[in-house]
Amino acid sequence: MKVLRLPYLAQKEVLKEMEYEELFLISLVSKRSMRMIQSVKRKELTKIDILTSEKLYNFCAGSDKRTIVTLHHESRPTDITLRKEISLGNLVCSMEYKEQLLPHHPSLVIYYRLLEMDTIAAMVYNQLDVLFGSYATFSLNVQSRFDVIPTFLKSSRMSFWGSLNANVLEDYFMNVQEQEYLHITIRGLIGDLSSNSRLYSITGLVMETWHASLATAVLSNFKGRRLILKNVSGIDNEICQFIARWKSCLELENFEYLSVFMDPPGFANIDEIKRIAGFKDLTPEAKAFGQIVRSIHSSYVVRDDGIVAKTHINRRGISMNVRQFTEEQMLKGAEVVKGQSSFKTAMKLLRFPYLAQKEIFKQMMYEELFLMSLISKRLMRTIQSVKRKEMASIEILTLGHIYNFCAGVNKRTFVTLEQESCPSDKALRKTILLRGFACSMEYKQQLLPRDPSLVIYSRFPITDLISTIVCYQLNALFGNYVTFEISINDRYNVLPTFLNVTRSTMVFSEAINAHVLEDYFMNVQEQEHSDITFNELVGNLSPISRLYSSKVLRIKSNYRLLVNNVLSNFKGKELYINGSPIDDEICQFIERWKSSQELKDFELLQFINAWIDFEKVNEIKQRSGFKDLTPELKAFGQGGRSNYTSYIVRDDGIVAKIHINNHMFLLHVQSFTEEQMLKETEVTN
């Protein structure tokens, strides 16, 4: 097919339909092909993420972060006959296409020789940059590269889960331009960074470190504008010194923001920090002064030139936000506000025009809408009419008897249910009635999305009941357009059941009684998704348990008996099993599917991390009547490339394609019969 002879519009259409990795390979052919691809702007590609670890590079793109190019070492044990030669600049390497079952699986794999990994990665990056760089941005995520950190692109995120040599980091910063932003996670550091390391000059630095002296060094030497430190401990003195450094006006003149999240037990003596650093309390008026959004700050410090930084400190951390005004300006402004009576009279919300009411409810937070809806049926109806569709889903997280209701893009916790005995200042709690049950509530300052905001306290026996009431109310408010998901962690007696939940995720790190699970699935509607991680199951689930009717069921367990039971009784569409050896049961499952009597809606079975002997593979193939796929049959009905090796046929003729090797088994039911497949491929031939 002479693509370059096609009319321009057709060329464009062809190139628009191609995968990114194909465009990448075509662009290597000639300058003309490169220009042609450049002219077809694939603007849906806004970001290319590059991930590198010790022996690997992954280039991912698109909204689903699909892997487009993977770099592996050539010694990787795969079938070498499938590899084909490819030239990248002056380097000759080999490549192979893999079947991409999931977006993060490899598609185009390029095999590099020892010591050439970063060079090839730089070439791939340069090529992609020339192709898509005018509209796509690149980010580099470095994970556990303890030898050398690539410098062909400034890394925006680095994680080192082992001990890193300080020289490696120092070399990296010496060889890249000054960075504007970096998120870095360091478990431990061997040696010290020099005090004028360019790490300290990054404009915005987020550092997660458990290495106390590194956190200390960062606080002592930081010269940028914004600094966030996480997981640190024992830095009371360093915080005081940092604030003193800022107050002196001699350093940190461009500094804007500091946020520190402490590991337990947190700061040793908050009062002492406040005293040494010279914290002053903010009045409500001064707190609001110069604020556009709600402020969490409760105190402030003053620089020698009078400039104010608003601060908030508790045991778990400190935040410090430098403002553009002086203490004098703030106090004067606050005085003016104080003199004016802002809210002397009530605001008649329901007498606003409809559009204004809608605007107000659109701008309220979910917890406020929840509390408003408790006031009257009329308010409930009004809030229902303002559809807050950005919520998309409400996730209920339970840990023991604590419930967190989370929603929105960042899964912000908006209601938390705690037991009354929870240690907190009871004087701050206010009484509320929830469907006749007296509880107490408190607003907490939410520093992170997962922190609590509105907390409702109730006595132990009724906490579960209160959770049902809250869920019922949220369903009435938002249920028309949001889905409900639950995540249950380590609860072993009675699992909370909410009728509107359609996705359940459960993690049991200890043995769970089968009847507890049985009861749960009896009391919720049929689940769209169930995802369960077991360690051990006490007793057996009944063969008619509704767990088996989940449309999509994911099981993570090495508990062989349970996996066997799931294979024998599953009635849904998709079944994923992680971490159990496969035996005769797989053959029985295939027989069950082939009989056409059961599993009529079944679509997909995937075993991963399973271990199957090569002998066993052959035995399964023989017993279940696997037939080999010719290249034509392999491609038939497949949108993209296919790595299926064989197929089986159901009694009614329907085909399921199969991929099997010694650690994975995949069975994918197709929508055509064997006859159709053979006939069509014969015509093609």
Place this chain on the structure above:
Amino acid sequence: MSVENAPVVDVDEAAIPVEKKMYYRFESNDKKEFRVSELAIQQSETLNRLVEAMGYTSEDVENKPAIAIENIDGKTLKLVFQWCEHHKGEAIPVDDGSVPKIVEIPEFDAKLMDIDNGLLFKLIWAADYLNIVQLLNVSCKKVANMAQGKTPAQLRRVYLLPSDEEDEAAKRAAQEAQDPRAREVEEEFEERKRQGGNSFF
């Protein structure tokens, strides 16, 4: 620009602007007159359409009577025009359903809206009536912020929200006001029930 310096002027107090821009004259329902620049008027969809339809020339603006805005008083209109003058030329936001809606109140707006609730209530009505999208957004944000940290009981007080019982009572009162015989019928029904009657009819 501070609130005090915004170029909205009462006709009695201020001189005619020296710039050659067109300044329209508006009159509130309590007969206060304002001069507002053509660019500032564009913030209000209602007023913009009105002046476009009128097709006034510079002479018309001076010679013809001021355009009357019947249902907004002078105090509120002054705030509205101060806001429009400060934000003149700014793009009018389009609510494209991009969620979640994030509205920030600029410092000027915060100071402008540092008023009692009665006046804020009127300002929101005026923003709605004159279709000034961004003013409606920021003023509603201010009202939404009043809910922060409140219990249901406090919310009832802040927003003057009736309970179900109060709503029912108001509904009954409204029905009675519409049909004076309703009360009599209801009383008779109650009386028959007390006497043990099974059916009213």
